Amino acid sequence: MPHGPLRRSDLMEVDRARLAAPMQFDPIYLIIGAAVFVLLVVGFLFWKRGDPDDTVAIPRRPRSRISGLGGALRNAWGSGMGKGDWDSIEEVLLGADVGVVATTAVIEGVRRQGPETYEGAIELLGAGLKSQFETADRSLSLAASPAVILVVGVNGAGKTTTIAKLAHRFLHEGRSVVLGAGDTFRAAAADQLVTWGDRLDVRVVRGNEGADPGSVVFDTLAAARAAGADVVLIDTAGRLHGKKNLMAELEKIHRVASGGGEVAEVLLVLDATAGQNGLVQVREFATSVPLSGVVLTKLDGTARGGIVVAVEKELGVPVKFVGLGEAMEDLEVFDPNRFVDELLEQS
C-alpha cells in the first residue's frame, strides 16, 4: 500500500485483498465453543439438582416460613376488583384453610370499608385476620412442680418431635425435664423418644411394647418427683385398635397423670397440612381430654397455614407453638401478628 494520505481506492484494494485470501480457521474459536458447551452442561446439571421434584428433604429453615398469599391476592384483586367482586379474594383465603367462619367475617369487614387500592385491601385484610385471634395468653402454665404436660394427636402429626423441641426449650430456660413414653403401641415409638432423650441428655421412662400406658405415666411421675424435675412431658399413642379405644386410653392417661395434682397442659399436636380435617381432630380429642393448647406443626412447606385462624376461631383453643422444621430448634411461640404479616407477604 502506498504511503501518504489514505484514498478511497486504497481501502477498496484492502477489501479485495481480504476477499481473495483463503478462509482461515482460528483454533481459539474451537476452544471457546468447547468451553461454552461444558459450561452449559454443568449449568444444566446444577439446575436439575436444585429442582424441587428431585429434593427429598424439606429445607430446615426456609427464608419464608409460611407461603405468602400476597401474590394470589394481588391476582384476585386484578381480576375481580374492577367489578367490585370479592369472591376471588374469599377463595384465596378459603384455599389457605382460613376456614369459612373467619373468612366470611374478614371479607365482610374489608368489603364494608371499600378499599380503593390493592395495598389498602391487603392492610384491611391483615387487620381483619389479626382481629380473629382473641386469645392473648399463649404461655404454658409451668408453676406446678413437676408441671405435667400431656401431648396428644394423631399418628405422624409430630408429637414425639414436638416433645423433643419443648424439652430443648425448657432445658434452655434452666428447667429440668423427664420424658414419659406413653406411646406403648409400637416399640419404635418409645425408641424414637429414647433417641431424642439421649440427644438432649434427658431421662426417658418407658415400658415394654403393649404395656399399659397408665403405668408408664405413673412411673414417669414417680421418677420425676424423685429427681425433683420441673417439667414432665408425656408422649401418647396416636392410633390404637379403633378411635374409641384411643380416646378411652387418653382419658385414663389423663386420670393417672392428674393423680398427684392437676395436669398443667394438654397440648394437641396438629399437622398444618391436614387442612380442615385438622378441625375434626381437635373436636374429637377435645371430647376426651381438656385441651389447653394446640401446637401446629409443619408450617414450613405448606401454603395452608390459614388453619391456625380456623382452629382458634372455630374451636376456641389457643395455638401456643408452631413447628417450622424437624430439628429441635424449629419450634416457636405462636405470634399472630407476625404470622398474618408473613401470610400476606408476596412470596
Ligand code: GDP
Ligand atoms: P408422631 O407420630 O405424632 O409422634 O409424629 P413424629 O414426631 O414422629 O413426626 C412425624 C414426622 O413429621 C417426622 O418425620 C418428623 O420429623 C416430622 N415433623 C414433625 N414436626 C415437623 C415440623 O414442624 N416440620 C416438618 N417439616 N416436619 C416435622
Ligand code: MG
Ligand atoms: Mg410418636
